[in-house]
Amino acid sequence: MPDQSTIAVDAMGGDEGLAVMLAGVAQAAGRHAGMRFILVGDELRVAEGLKKHPSLLAHAEVVHAPQVVGASDKPSQAIRRARTTSMGIAIDLVKKGRAGAAVSSGNTGAMMAMAKLSLRMLPGIDRPALAAPLPTLGANDVVMLDLGANTEVDARNLVQFAVMGAAYARIIFDLESPRVALLNIGSEDQKGTDVIRDAAQALRDATLPMTFTGFVEGDKLARGDHDVIVCDGFAGNIALKTAEGTARFVADLLKRAFTSSLRSKFGFLVSRPATRLLRDHLDPNNHNGAVFLGLNGIVVKSHGGASANGVATAIGNAAKMVRADLIRRIADDLGDFSKPDIGAAA
Template identity: 85%
Template structure:
């Protein structure tokens, strides 16, 4: 069994550098009492930066890694250097049971490949899926998967994604029976590919599982807050994610340009500033950071490469929640119950 009090952090991954990674870890430690951290990276550099966070040094251990995985490294190249890179060593700490989860802001493809090879998939899981929370108009975020790990899937994969996504939503958002929908080109039963329609037919009959299947959802309804989990293949999911991120930036830039266009606009900005600040905070990806590879024998969280201190802390916080809630066991149990009923 993994030590649930320890999180392994790839301190060298990410676009913003070691300083931001350690600042994020320090912020997470203040939020989650009792958590301890393996800081994996160049020992001398990590030790020097750790001087800026004396309270963190009391709750962490440096694990030396002579190499790092570059943003342009191919997964095959990263796998060959798994034993010497900060990313690979962080994942191995989970495999050994010394850490409950690994968190990295590094190369997504390399992280996925190394995690799958080192940890393997849970019994009954064909493929792991990348899941992440996205902002909505509702009280909770919406969990979306797959966001890019599998570009081609069949109905069985989609059903497994639904089971895993529901377990994740129950863990992160404290929901008893998450509302699960399949992303489709229409809400009618006859719409979509054979794989999507077949998956819907299976999910409609799974009343014994701790989820509520709500049917199909179109792309323009992703952020309405009417669903807790949205399931799709990795091709559609990644496009939807990048489109949502681009739209959020477009709205923010458009508002900034509009409010700076004239004196009257600047006065209007001062009057509406509380509302615009609330909008910016709600759309800030750092407040929803931390994608997880569901379906592995261990928890591996991908933080956005450009995440700031708050974003890194959010990703680590989500990892801590998943570890303490024993998410891996929940997924295994739910999948086992599904397989029994399907047999």
């Protein structure tokens, strides 16, 4: 049984470096009483960085890792060095039960490869999927998966993604029956590929703690009408990057508009509360933390460019999944699923 109060953190991964990772851990410690951390990285550098966060010393231990997975490292290279890298050691701490989850801002492909090799897949799952919450106009975010782990899938994979995504949404959004939809080129039943239509039929026939709502088009992802949106990793990654780019576009456009004239600057002062609300809602740091669903353990990928607040958000989501026993919930739902023969594993 993993230690549910401890999170292993790859302190060396990410674009922003050790300082931001430690600041994020410190924020997480302040937000979540009783949480403990294992900081994996160069012990001398981590110890030096902890001098800026003395309150964290009582809640953390340091495990030395002599190497770091680089942003350009191939997954095969990372696997060969798993036992000596901060990312590989953090994941191994989950395998050994010393930590309930591992969090890293490092190389996504390497993280997936090492996590899959170390933790293995849950029974009944063919492939892991990368899932993350995205902002919407609704009462809660929407979980979207897969966001890039699998570029080609079959109907069976999509059904498994739906089951895992629904279990995840029940935990992070506190929902009894999440609304689940398949991303498609149209909302009509006859639209899309055979793979998508077969997956839809299986989900309509299933008896699970979810509500299958059919198909959703890309322009309605953020409407708030769904709690889980399922797709292959190719479409999911494009949709994610498009949403992130659109959010930056809107923010930059507003900034340009509000600085274009003296009257605009005055208008900005008047509307500052509304623009701050918009900025906070679109800020990816407030929705940070993608989880590799389907593994026999919890591994969370923080965005490489996340701020300290973003790192803290990812750690908090990881802790919530551990406390809610996400792995057992997914396993139970898979056991209850009444359509195990949909498609063939790709």
